[in-house]
Amino acid sequence: MARDYQAIVIGAGPGGYPCGIRLGQLGIKTLVVERQYWGGVCLNVGCIPSKALITAGKRLEEIAHADAMGIIVTGEAHADMTKLQAWKNGITAKLSGGVKTLLKGNKTEMMDGSALIVGPNEVEITAPDGTKKRLTADNIVIATGSTPIEIPGFAYKDEPVLDSTKALDLKFIPKHLVCIGGGYIGLELAMAYAKLGSKVTVVEMLDSVLFGFDPDCVKAVQRNLKKAGVDVMVKAKAKGWAKTADGIVVNVEHDGADKAIAADVVLVAVGRRPNSKGLGLEALGVQMNGAFVKVDKQLRTSVPSIFAIGDVAGQPMLAHKATHEGEVVAEVIAGHKVSYDAKTVPAVVFTDPEIAIAGLDEAQARARGPIKVGKVPYGAVGRALTTNETDGFFKVVIDEKTKVVLGVTICGSHASDLISECALAIEMGAEALDIGLTIHPHPTLGEGVMEAAKAALGEAVHILNR
Secondary structure, eight states: OOOSEEEEEEOOSTTHHHHHHHHHHTTOOEEEEESSOTTHHHHHHSHHHHHHHHHHHHHHHHHHTGGGGTOOOOSOOOOOHHHHHHHHHHHHHHHHHHHHHHHHHTTOEEEESEEEEEETTEEEEEOTTSOEEEEEEEEEEEOOOEEEOOBTTBOTTSTTEEOHHHHTTOSSOOSEEEEEOOSHHHHHHHHHHHHHTOEEEEEOSSSSTTTTSOHHHHHHHHHHHHHTTOEEEOSEEEEEEEEOSSSEEEEEEETTEEEEEEESEEEEOSOEEEOOTTSSHHHHTOOEETTEEOOOTTSBOSSTTEEEOGGGGOSOOOHHHHHHHHHHHHHHHTTOOOOOOOSOOOEEEOSSSOEEEEEOOHHHHHHHSOEEEEEEEGGGSHHHHHHTOOOEEEEEEEETTTOBEEEEEEEETTHHHHHHHHHHHHHTTOBHHHHHTSOOOSSOTTHHHHHHHHHHTTOOSSSOOO
16 A cells, blocks of 8 residues: 655754755655744754854954954944844844755655654644644654753743743843853853843853863863853852842852842853654654654664654754764665764864864873874964954864774864864764875864874974974
8 A cells, every 4th residue: 555655754954954955866765844944943943044144243342352453443333132133133044945845855745733643654744733643654753852941940931031042033132141061062152142232141050061071171171261251160060040130149059158140131051951752653653762763773663664853863962973974874764874873073162262072082092002192273374363263173083092083073264164074074084194194274273173183293383382
């Protein structure tokens, strides 16, 4: 009996829509179902809009310090949030429309609605008007993403309590913003609003912000948090909030005492949880790994006709990992002998300075055996000096014996744009000399990667070797 589709993809985020596009390219009759955001949280209320606000804050800061380059700005520059939000929303609208155009152009069908998997090959779709429709497919792909975690005492339904989505849509610049959570999501938004003009207080339960990151990166970010006037409270627990005549107070337990911090809004950024509930997985007996869907190397669940990709399929919960998984699943459904075999998923944090990591960091590599480390400061790179952005460093970690590159950490301006070369080196099993002997154009920031690779071998020419 012929089914309605060869594949139904549930979710049109950074995992689902590339999966749908690739399936269409491969000639697979496909339907993509999306309940809210074409392009997903990342494109509409996450990665893209947050980077727009971060960039705006950085531009404002650059203008304030332009006199160092001899550029004199008369009057005080400030952010117009109405115009900023309109610009940001224009970007997301353009990209979201592009997702639909690409799906349509590749002959992939689209449907608005929520999906419930009612059988190994059957999906019930509830349209926005409440009508239900059942469709069958040879394969079902779960690409439902994740949702911000809500903590006791801070309900997102309350106006002053912001999740990342609400924080990206503010129509005003808060006079005082309290951010609960000193991980990468919290610090990205905290630093963005600090640069736009907010007084910011970060409340972190653990011993340090950016817990688990390279300590050298943490120190660099902490310095800039201090420069921006951001107060950081570690080993602190947010207990609740209350309205006042002037706004709100956030109650925090810190150093054994209760403290009340006055604020306009409070942002909760303590992580995200996968959207794996309400899909019908329990009834189908799909095996789980906690809240994540358990998958094999082909992203197939314990029910062979059902796949899971992106945030629901496990860590790291990153958009680019979801995209890659979506394309892998499309190839698998098309009958190609492929599997997920990435050696590294690079991670990027858009704080100031930026942090980008591919492969192992220094501590992880050292725990595995003898290593050598090449570290070059941004200040040793000519291009960094000409941009007046010299905070940070390039760090290349190699195996002491084989000289194979184990990991690269870049902390500094445009780290996010520089890390892909390093991810490629790790995927190819490159040695330090493969990077070091590759001629990098001058003057560019990329020379810092080359120089750090040489420094790991004791052959750097623009810094003194250890």
